[in-house]
Amino acid sequence: MTHLFQAFDITKRFGGLVALDKTSFHVDEGEILGLIGPNGAGKSTCFNVVTGTLRPTSGRIELMGQDITDAPPFVTARLGMARTFQHTTVFPQLTVRENIEAACYLRAKAGLAPALLRTPGYRADQASLDAAVDVILRTVDLKQVEGSRAKGLPYGYLRRLGIGIALGTDPVLLLMDEPAAGLNPTESLEYAKLARRLRDSGITIVIVEHDMKVIMNLCDRIVVLNYGKKIAEGRPDEIRSNPLVIESYLGKSRDETEADHA
Amino acid sequence: MLRISLALAALLVIAVAPFVVTDPYFQQVMVIFGIYAIFAVALDILFGFLGVHSFGHAAFFGGGAYVCGILMETYGVSFGLALVAATLFSAVLGFLIAIPALRMRGIYFAITTLFCAEVVRLVVTNVPDVTRGVMGLTTPMPSFPGVPYGYETAVFYYITFAILVLACLLLERFRVSPLGRSFIAIRENEQLAASVGVPVFRIKFYAFGVSGGLAGLAGAIYAPFIGIISPDLLSPTYSAMGMLMVVVGGFGTIYGAIFGAFMFSVVTEFFRAAAELRMIIFSGILIVAIIFMPRGVLTPLVEYLRRPSGKDKAGLVTRDEAA
Numbered sequence: 001m002t003h004l005f006q007a008f009d010i011t012k013r014f015g016g017l018v019a020l021d022k023t024s025f026h027v028d029e030g031e032i033l034g035l036i037g038p039n040g041a042g043k044s045t046c047f048n049v050v051t052g053t054l055r056p057t058s059g060r061i062e063l064m065g066q067d068i069t070d071a072p073p074f075v076t077a078r079l080g081m082a083r084t085f086q087h088t089t090v091f092p093q094l095t096v097r098e099n100i101e102a103a104c105y106l107r108a109k110a111g112l113a114p115a116l117l118r119t120p121g122y123r124a125d126q127a128s129l130d131a132a133v134d135v136i137l138r139t140v141d142l143k144q145v146e147g148s149r150a151k152g153l154p155y156g157y158l159r160r161l162g163i164g165i166a167l168g169t170d171p172v173l174l175l176m177d178e179p180a181a182g183l184n185p186t187e188s189l190e191y192a193k194l195a196r197r198l199r200d201s202g203i204t205i206v207i208v209e210h211d212m213k214v215i216m217n218l219c220d221r222i223v224v225l226n227y228g229k230k231i232a233e234g235r236p237d238e239i240r241s242n243p244l245v246i247e248s249y250l251g252k253s254r255d256e257t258e259a260d261h262a
Numbered sequence: 263m264l265r266i267s268l269a270l271a272a273l274l275v276i277a278v279a280p281f282v283v284t285d286p287y288f289q290q291v292m293v294i295f296g297i298y299a300i301f302a303v304a305l306d307i308l309f310g311f312l313g314v315h316s317f318g319h320a321a322f323f324g325g326g327a328y329v330c331g332i333l334m335e336t337y338g339v340s341f342g343l344a345l346v347a348a349t350l351f352s353a354v355l356g357f358l359i360a361i362p363a364l365r366m367r368g369i370y371f372a373i374t375t376l377f378c379a380e381v382v383r384l385v386v387t388n389v390p391d392v393t394r395g396v397m398g399l400t401t402p403m404p405s406f407p408g409v410p411y412g413y414e415t416a417v418f419y420y421i422t423f424a425i426l427v428l429a430c431l432l433l434e435r436f437r438v439s440p441l442g443r444s445f446i447a448i449r450e451n452e453q454l455a456a457s458v459g460v461p462v463f464r465i466k467f468y469a470f471g472v473s474g475g476l477a478g479l480a481g482a483i484y485a486p487f488i489g490i491i492s493p494d495l496l497s498p499t500y501s502a503m504g505m506l507m508v509v510v511g512g513f514g515t516i517y518g519a520i521f522g523a524f525m526f527s528v529v530t531e532f533f534r535a536a537a538e539l540r541m542i543i544f545s546g547i548l549i550v551a552i553i554f555m556p557r558g559v560l561t562p563l564v565e566y567l568r569r570p571s572g573k574d575k576a577g578l579v580t581r582d583e584a585a
Binding site for chain 2: 083085090091093101102103105106122129169
């Protein structure tokens, strides 16, 4: 079968530094894929290359069979790929509702002239947009603060708003960059629930994370990066017992190190 | 409701003002106010809505004025046609300046727009055969058929304010449309806007054309109304005036741009009595306004009027409000 998303041998060099070295992976429809690795493993580079923020030095990226290797972010978004950012990234001066409305740019069908003339078609389009915004606000549980300005909202709320903004594009594939960073345990659980709910509603999810705990419980499949290379791929239990993964995350035990030197 | 009644009140004031203010001098001041307001609204499209800080908008205002002036004076083109031509010219000029400028960021963008405008000023200064150079170009008063002598100012007044009202209406409708929200999204966070599918460059490019065209239209009314224009109109002084009008009134708000224009046309007239001290007093007021009301003179008042009613307050109190 063809995969929803595929990366073939993507390499990214920054001068002499090889941040990503011929990494290949795929994402299947309806799964939650975890992309993990220790700090500096190339996770963020991989994320930025995949979403079009950075162009790969070499390699090829496909979304639903379409080549998106050189597509900038606004094009990949149009093709159904949305992303969240590592830091809380929202439109600070807008209210929560306006944040989502601004993110629904791709859903709007009516053009400029109907908007200026307020044609019936435009009004109908607005009504359906309003309904879509309501659905998103409920999905990320922010309906009760829709009128508050984003700037100054608590951190957990901003995280959810970030996800809501990505949902505004009506994505097929949602990539999340360290979504659990800075969340307390309760919020982490809430977040995992939300991710599963999104998957059940038909959105395929890729999570980049260095926190193993979140990933192990949530993901169907995991890809492990280290020094820009894929070192393992498989179900969480397979990953947990993979010696290469244990080594890169926990380091070798003293005995093993001594044995290597012997 | 409040918005509609305020808008209707404003329309009524605009409609009857020339009958109340019959002094010809003050009628002229009101036309200048309207022209400045169109200019400020044009600049606010880029400055306030899109967060694109153009430092060279005098190029569009002055460019429109010169195109209108040259067409009417040298080629005898009618006022209406000259207005259209000037608007189109400035829109194209906007696109042309946008191509290099939008590839720059921050201060480099500002410098590029500033110097593109300087190039236009130098061209106008140095082709005296067409523009009369530093001597200035006289522009004939357009003939308004059926309008008795002495009422031209009133005609200018209604033309100016009709354009201003139409521009504001369209801009307000645009602001709340999905495309308008994408402008605000770009202003707030360009990278995030791109990530939700907003074609940032293309939108900025179009906005430059529309903003330039509207500024050119303001300039095109200005030229025949004043009767003589010089390359000074293209100098950074006028670009700065535009920016100040937008910032002092409150950027990103249409009423703010109009209020800024009011400050720079009508309010400065009140200081005429102070003679040489006029601009010093006015500058002092601007400095105080920017220090104490950085989001615009009118913004605190408007936010007070729009404060949430009791039912909305049930929501979370944000840090912003609590502070």
